[in-house]
Amino acid sequence: MKKLAINGGPKTRTKPFPAWPVWDEADCAAVADVVRSGQWWSGGGTKVKEFEEKFAAYQECKYGVCVPTGTIGLMIALRAVGVGFGDEVIVTPYTFIASASATTQLNAINIFVDIDPDTYNIDPAKIEEAITERTKAIMVVHIGGHPADMDAIMEIAQKRNLKVIEDCAQAHAAEWRGKRVGSFGDAGVFSFMASKNLSCGEGGIVVTNTEDVADTSWSIHNIGRVKGGGWYEHSVMGSNYRMTEFQAALLLSQMKNLDSQTAIRNDNALYLTEKLSKIDGISPLPWDDRITTYGCHLFILRYRAQEATRERFMEALKAEGVHCSPGYGPLYKEKMLSAPYDPSLATHPDFARIAEYKDLHLEHTERAAYKENVWLLQNTLLGTRKDMDDIVSAIEKIMDNIDELED
């Protein structure tokens, strides 16, 4: 008789894992208070300003500018550090599309550098060879909340005079050697969309320790207005990228959970890493002592068994009652990024590198994307120890009976 749930055997787990978002009556009251106040926009209320100060300080930054989404925040941050037409920005291909589309939308050019197979973040050892005289910035992504090697990256950036934007959309509260992400580079960008570890449905923030980056970001997000200037004085090309008071009120209220939820996720992720590392064919990303807090937006495990494909393994894991995802494909394969934003630039010699994406084959990115990567999501990590044991049991069961998955 077959043992795996995918073949009709008993499921390891029938109960759902913790739901997301987690909310309470205080969150409802925070939003209702804004409704009653009649001050629904940041020009009249105080919530956006309060959240900007509180969250920026939390991430060890002096300034914060709230924006409608992380995607918009990345574009604003790139512009605020001076990225523009024809500039090259070095980026990992193993990330959400916004980390790269922000560059494309500025008529700048993404230069993709392979990941380190043990972190799934950009490999700092490969950055220097990608730098040209047109390189302006490095877009660092802390994938899954796993901080990138900021020692190595900042050293290269300083030596080669490059700007650094940190895409921290998945890395709230994460720390590299005791310092919070977003505070290393010229600017950091966080997302507060529905799945993120701190959320108000949709939202984002640009954080920075540099006053002029903060001021330029503020102007771009406020239709080009000048801080301290006239209401109808518009200095740089901007748009209306302001956050509402409702979003900020909910974020302020939700922040009460961030430390405790981060601690639970870190505990559970460490436990899973220890347990799953003992299973042949399963290799979670190694725990790095220089990371003092993981953002734990994703728990990334590498499936390395030969007997069945990653897809069959994932189908089996879902059948056992554990939700999982295969994650991203390499961004250089995305059609949306494979041409300049302005179509008239398609034949411009400065943009020729975009046409070369079709010939790119970055080994570790492709292995991660197509063969190895399995994600568990952050809400799963909010479970109990028993929940984690169920995940381990489900994976052990599949690996013990992997012959049932052979095609």
Ligand SMILES: Cc1ncc(COP(=O)(O)O)c(C=O)c1O
């Ligand atoms: C790594 C990364 N960057 C950027 C974003 C964009 O954030 P948003 O969805 O708030 O636009 C996301 C979120 O989806 C993300 O995961």
